[in-house]
Amino acid sequence: MKYIDQIDLKDKRVFIRVDFNVPLDKEGNVTSDKRVKASIPTIKYALEKGAKLIIASHLGRPKGKRVAEMSLKPVAKVLSGLLQREIAFLDDCVGEAVEQATGKMKEGDIILLENLRFHPGxxxxxxxxxxxxxxLCDVYIDDAFAVSHRAAASNSAITDFVKTCAAGFLLKNEVEYFKKAMVNPAHPLVAIIGGAKVSDKIGLLENLIEKVDKILIGGGMAFTFLRAAGYETGKSLCEEEMLDTARKIVSKAKQKNVQFLLPVDAVIAQSTTAEAEAKVCGVKEIPKDMIGLDIGPATISVFSEALKGVKTIIWNGPMGMFELAAFSKGTFELAQAVADSGALSIIGGGDTDTAIKKAGMSAKMSYISTGGGAFLEWLEGKTLPGIAALER
Incomplete structure (x- = not known):
């Protein structure tokens, strides 16, 4: 795979596939520019090297039709503000008018195309x-890791028709950090896995067991593992149909000499509301009418201890219902332990990112992935079409 800083961009029409799938309010204003900011280093580099920039993205799921509420036009204003330069917005991404506009470009010009998904192709x-x-272009750059797990015309098929293809800096970071986590990691390597369901993480856990030294399990999925181990879990989230699978995963970890740590206590309540009275109890004593909503203080200690002296940490999924203050301590204190460990820490998955940010720990993590689903599929050992296209 080539990277943007390995190719000549001078006076070239450079097509950059970005992820500007930003949230919009009812008036059509961009409510978070995080994704736009993530591609600014790539865009600025291309401009410094004398490129003519054609920027393309999707927004939402218009299903191959033109949907006014999903236009990228509001993003042009945001991008223009961040770059302090004029952006020409075109109301389509292909066709004669687009070809004419891109054909007339001069060095330093920037065109933002309309939503790629307005076309079924x-x-x-x-x-x-x-x-x-x-x-439309001479050079193709992919900088949209978040959609790498979906084969689309703008991140897969396009590479068959453009001679020079490379990854932008955002994608480069994802590739480099993934290699540090899963291809050539420094050991001991620990995976912290949380979230609600075991069923969402089977592929992930099975792949990780082959690579890591320790796995720490939290979140709602921990209660399926605890039930599989013979504990009563009250009204806690539990996937009854996954109990056998959970036992097999634990057994496989044992065979591979992987330390598989489950919570020893939990923060429980009668309902998932801010008003509910939170209590702490051991995992062997969860009452029938109570719900486990976070890992408890003893588990925080055990998990924090397990992170001492490790070299690499991968974290996907929160430890509890961190959105409510009473059930956020497990996730937030573990984030502090990850920061204190001094290990290379790679965070991935939408909720984890949100939780780390809420804990005020984002700056203390080595890398936070920009792609939830893509990051997860990559950790599962799957091939990502968007990455594979650049490796051809």
Whole structure:
């Protein structure tokens, strides 16, 4: 795979596939520019090297139709503000008018194309649509890791029709940190896995057991593992149909000599509300009418101890219902323990990112992945079409 800083961009029309899938309010204003900011280093670098920039993204799921509320037009204003430069917005991403506009570009010009998903060919990874996109440029740069797990015309098929293809800095970071976590990690390597369901993380756990030294389990999914071990878990989230799978995962970890740590206590309540009275109890004593909503203080100690002296930490999924203050301590204190460990820490998955931010710990993590689903599928050992296309 080539990176943007390894190719000549001078006077070239450079097509950059970004992820500007930003939230909009009812008036069509961008409510968070985080994703736009994430691609600024790549965009600025291309401009410094004398490129003519064609920027493309999707927004929402318009299903191949033009949906006014999903236009990228509001993003042009945000991008213009961040770059302090004029952005030309085109109301389509292919066609004669687009070809004419991109054909007349001068060095330093920036065009933002309309939503790629307004065309059905985008999500279908259609070769004809990809060919039309490819005709606009001399160089293709992919900087949209968050959609790498979906084969689309703008991140997969397009690479068949553009001679020079490379990854932008955001994608480069994802690739480099993934290699540090899963390809050539420094050991001991620990995975912290949380979230609600075991069923969402089977592939992940099975792949991690082959690579890591320790796995720490929290979140709602911990109660399925505890039930599988023979404990009563009250009204806590439990996937009865996953009990056998949970036992097999624990057994496989044992065979591979992987330390598999489950909570020893929990913060419990009668309901998932801010008003509910929170109590702490051992996992063997959860009453029938109570719900486990966070890991308890003893578990925080055990998990924090397990992180001492480790070299690499991968974290996916919160330890409890961190959105409510009474059930946030497990996630927040573990975030502090990760920061204190001095290990290379790689955080991935939407909720984990939100939780770390809420804990005020974002700056203390080595890397926070920009792609929830993509990060998860990569950790599962799956091939990501957007990455594979650049490796061809």
């Amino acid at each position: 985008e999500d279908k990874n259609d070769a004809e649509f990809a060919k039309q996109l490819a005709a």
